[in-house]
Amino acid sequence: MAEERHHTEHIPQWKKDEIENIKELIQSHKVFGMVRIEGILATKIQKIRRDLKDVAVLKVSRNTLTERALNQLGESIPEMTRYLDNQTALIFTNESPFKLYKLLEQTKTPSPIKAGAIAPEDIIVQKGPTSFPPGPILGELQSAGIPASIDAGKVAVKETKVVCKAGEAVPQKLATMLSKLEIYPLIVGLDLRAAYDDGTIYEPELLAVDESKYFSDIIRAAQNAFNLSVNTAYPTGATIGTLLAKAYAESKSLGVNAVILEPGVMDSLLAKAHVQMTSVASEAAEKDANAVDDDL
Amino acid sequence: MxxxxxxxxxxxxxxxxxxxxxxxxxxxxxxxxxxARAKALVAALEGVDIEEAIAKAAFAAPAAAAAPAA
Amino acid sequence: MxxxxxxxxxxxxxxxxxxxxxxxxxxxxxxxxxxARAKALVAALEGVDIEEAIAKAAFAAPAAAAAPAA
Amino acid sequence: MxxxxxxxxxxxxxxxxxxxxxxxxxxxxxxxxxxARAKALVAALEGVDIEEAIAKAAFAAPAAAAAPAA
Amino acid sequence: MxxxxxxxxxxxxxxxxxxxxxxxxxxxxxxxxxxARAKALVAALEGVDIEEAIAKAAFAAPAAAAAPAA
Amino acid sequence: MxxxxxxxxxxxxxxxxxxxxxxxxxxxxxxxxxxARAKALVAALEGVDIEEAIAKAAFAAPAAAAAPAA
Amino acid sequence: MxxxxxxxxxxxxxxxxxxxxxxxxxxxxxxxxxxARAKALVAALEGVDIEEAIAKAAFAAPAAAAAPAA
Structure with a gap:
């Protein structure tokens, strides 16, 4: 303790204030996270900060100060220092880490890829017209590996093609052409590297919630409930109509199939007989038109 | 039937x-x-418009034709 | 008919x-x-599989039942 | 019914x-x-597999028509 | 049932x-x-238009069959 | 529900x-x-294989019967 | 589930x-x-239209039955 106090005495007041400020933000919010901001323009960060201002506080600070602040806090908060990256911001919220992750994902926008950058996924150029009139661009596209030709007075991409495979670096020429074609292969925004909530550290793999899976789970759960209710004839507001319809349909089926001469099924029985007659008549008529009445 | x-x-x-x-x-x-069935039949047909019931069947005819094609 | x-x-x-x-x-x-009609019909039906013709029609009947609900 | x-x-x-x-x-x-109706009912059901008769669509004709589209 | x-x-x-x-x-x-089951049924039927529910029965069958064709 | x-x-x-x-x-x-509803539910589920009741599509019997015609 | x-x-x-x-x-x-699962569920459901999913389930049920028969 004495040594630490001794150590802190050497740092200027603004740094002390900054560390205190970080600690205070962590303590006054339920959740805080580490966000990677490397390569993101300051203007974009400003915009995200504004967009999130009602739900989260974004703080860009020096890693050394952040590290110091975290190390001065209890529980397993110091473990969060593992997620400090080259350029890391802190984010604070009272929402759940899952909500925080979702909010940050929503700030992401497609961006052009720079020459030499690694393609995160296959970069595909779709077949179709471009906005360019014929000119030198045709040759530039072709030399960048994009199959282009002239179609209806415009430069057009001849076929859909993977121009750069995932994991490969994007060549200079291709990067330029992709930009011109307004193809933005990168999704850029704040990357949540980890979130701390009440003693638990959540990593992105856990935080990336697949809403479509929940949607299909709900469909399945609702279906299960519906089936169980109907199949056990346990009536609920949602299934009583189906139960009545089922009972009626079964009764009607029985009536028609067993030829129960009851008023409720006569229409079906008469219709069935008529159709059978028509079917037999049409086959008979195929053999000999005189075998049946003219009106058949 | x-x-x-x-x-x-x-x-x-x-x-x-x-x-x-x-x-x-x-x-x-x-x-x-x-x-009993003959009696029940007559009773069941009381008030039934047979022509109408048959007319509805006419709609179904194409269905019958389509079915075997499946 | x-x-x-x-x-x-x-x-x-x-x-x-x-x-x-x-x-x-x-x-x-x-x-x-x-x-003549009776004769012609008997002759014509000789080559017809009545069961099959009836079975084909069986599926059509329901339409008639569904229709009134419309 | x-x-x-x-x-x-x-x-x-x-x-x-x-x-x-x-x-x-x-x-x-x-x-x-x-x-007569009660008697007719019992007569009609004689020898009938009720489970089967219930399950067999009696009025699903449109289904038959729709099926070929599959 | x-x-x-x-x-x-x-x-x-x-x-x-x-x-x-x-x-x-x-x-x-x-x-x-x-x-309890009798009570629950009566409660569930409160406010239910039985005629309407029954009318749907005719529709339900074809819809079900048609669905897979979609 | x-x-x-x-x-x-x-x-x-x-x-x-x-x-x-x-x-x-x-x-x-x-x-x-x-x-009553709680009691009725327990009674309705007595002896029921829930997994089976869940898996069995409710009220599609007519459709299922019609389907083979497809 | x-x-x-x-x-x-x-x-x-x-x-x-x-x-x-x-x-x-x-x-x-x-x-x-x-x-964590409870938290994830709450966050996920914020973006899910539960009514829509339930409505889909109602339609899907009969289809599920028809399908195996096809």
């Missing part, structure tokens, strides 16, 4: 669908008649 | 569809029988 | 479908029972 | 669907009645 | 579906429990 | 689906609650 066929036969011929008529037709076909 | 119903009746009863049988059924219904 | 409902009620409860049982059920519902 | 059939039977007969009526019908069929 | 959901929740967790358990779950959700 | 059932239970009862409510329902069922 024989009771229904008999009823439609009579209807088609413009005859009244009575228990006796049904019985006569079925017997002529060599079918042993169940009195 | 009465002729066909008569044939279906006989078929249902497991009887042979002959000119005489058809005539008997129709007459029981009070219908005057056209001999 | 009340006679059919009564029959299915009995069937569902694992009871035999007899004229007496049908009569008892209908009367309990305050329905005046027509003997 | 016997409780449902009892309800439809009563509805068909133009009777009110009460716990007592359901109980009477089921007992007449020789079924031991579970009071 | 709350009662059904409560039952499925218990079933999924491998717990017995008793009136008490259903009541506890519903109350925890802030739902006022109707005793 | 317990978490989903708990959510549907709450939704059905018109209650808000919060971490606390889910936890209370699951605990009442004797289920040990995983905090």
């Amino acid at each position: 024989e009771y229904i066929y008999a009823a439609l036969l009579l209807h088609n011929a413009g005859k009244a669908i009575t228990e006796e008529a049904i019985t006569a037709v079925l017997q002529a076909a060599g079918i042993e008649v169940n009195e | 009465e002729y066909i119903y008569a044939a279906l009746l006989l078929h249902n009863a497991g009887k042979a569809i002959t000119e005489e049988a058809i005539t008997a059924v129709l007459q029981a219904a009070g219908i005057e029988v056209n001999e | 009340e006679y059919i409902y009564a029959a299915l009620l009995l069937h569902n409860a694992g009871k035999a479908i007899t004229e007496e049982a049908i009569t008892a059920v209908l009367q309990a519902a305050g329905i005046e029972v027509n003997e | 016997e409780y449902i059939y009892a309800a439809l039977l009563l509805h068909n007969a133009g009777k009110a669907i009460t716990e007592e009526a359901i109980t009477a019908v089921l007992q007449a069929a020789g079924i031991e009645v579970n009071e | 709350e009662y059904i959901y409560a039952a499925l929740l218990l079933h999924n967790a491998g717990k017995a579906i008793t009136e008490e358990a259903i009541t506890a779950v519903l109350q925890a959700a802030g739902i006022e429990v109707n005793e | 317990e978490y989903i059932y708990a959510a549907l239970l709450l939704h059905n009862a018109g209650k808000a689906i919060t971490e606390e409510a889910i936890t209370a329902v699951l605990q009442a069922a004797g289920i040990e609650v995983n905090e």
Whole structure:
């Protein structure tokens, strides 16, 4: 303790204030996270900060100060220092880490890829017209590996093609052409590297919630409930109509199939007989038109 | 279905669908008649518009044609 | 159509569809029988699989039932 | 349909479908029972596999028509 | 399903669907009645238009068959 | 459907579906429990293979029967 | 699926689906609650139209039955 106090005495007041400020933000919010901001323009960060201002506080600070602040806090908060990256911001919220992750994902926008950058996924150029009139661009596209030709007075991409495979670096020429074609292969925004909530550290793999899976789970759960209710004839507001319809349909089926001469099924029985007659008549008529009445 | 066929036969011929008529037709076909069913048939047809029921069947005909094609 | 119903009746009863049988059924219904028609029908039905023709039609009947709900 | 409902009620409860049982059920519902209808019902169900008859669509014709589109 | 059939039977007969009526019908069929189930059914039927629910039955079948074709 | 959901929740967790358990779950959700409905549910589920009842599509019987025609 | 059932239970009862409510329902069922799963569920459901999913389920049920027959 004495040594630490001794150590802190050497740092200027603004740094002390900054560390205190970080600690205070962590303590006054339920959740805080580490966000990677490397390569993101300051203007974009400003915009995200504004967009999130009602739900989260974004703080860009020096890693050394952040590290110091975290190390001065209890529980397993110091473990969060593992997620400090080259350029890391802190984010604070009272929402759940899952909500925080979702909010940050929503700030992401497609961006052009720079020459030499690694393609995160296959970069595909779709077949179709471009906005360019014929000119030198045709040759530039072709030399960048994009199959282009002239179609209806415009430069057009001849076929859909993977121009750069995932994991490969994007060549200079291709990067330029992709930009011109307004193809933005990168999704850029704040990357949540980890979130701390009440003693638990959540990593992105856990935080990336697949809403479509929940949607299909709900469909399945609702279906299960519906089936169980109907199949056990346990009536609920949602299934009583189906139960009545089922009972009626079964009764009607029985009536028609067993030829129960009851008023409720006569229409079906008469219709069935008529159709059978028509079917037999049409086959008979195929053999000999005189075998049946003219009106058949 | 024989009771229904008999009823439609009579209807088609413009005859009244009575228990006796049904019985006569079925017997002529060599079918042993169940009195209760003949009675029930006549009762069930009371108030039924046979033409209408048949007309609805006409709609179904194309369906019948489509089915075997499947 | 009465002729066909008569044939279906006989078929249902497991009887042979002959000119005489058809005539008997129709007459029981009070219908005057056209001999040529009865002959032609019997001849035409000789090559028809009635069970199959009926089965094809079976699926169509439901439409009639569904229709009133419309 | 009340006679059919009564029959299915009995069937569902694992009871035999007899004229007496049908009569008892209908009367309990305050329905005046027509003997011929009850008898006809029992006659119609003789030898019928009720489970099968229930499951077999009696009025799903449009389904047959829709099916070929599959 | 016997409780449902009892309800439809009563509805068909133009009777009110009460716990007592359901109980009477089921007992007449020789079924031991579970009071809670009768109560629950009556509660579930409150405000339900039975005619409308039944009308849907005709539609339901074709829709189900058509669905996989989609 | 709350009662059904409560039952499925218990079933999924491998717990017995008793009136008490259903009541506890519903109350925890802030739902006022109707005793008859809880009792009726337990009675309806008695002897039922829930997995099977869940898997079996409700009220598609006619459709299923029609389908083979496709 | 317990978490989903708990959510549907709450939704059905018109209650808000919060971490606390889910936890209370699951605990009442004797289920040990995983905090992260409860949190994930609540966050996920914010973006899910539960009514829409339920409506889909109603349609899908019959289809499911028809499918195996196809």
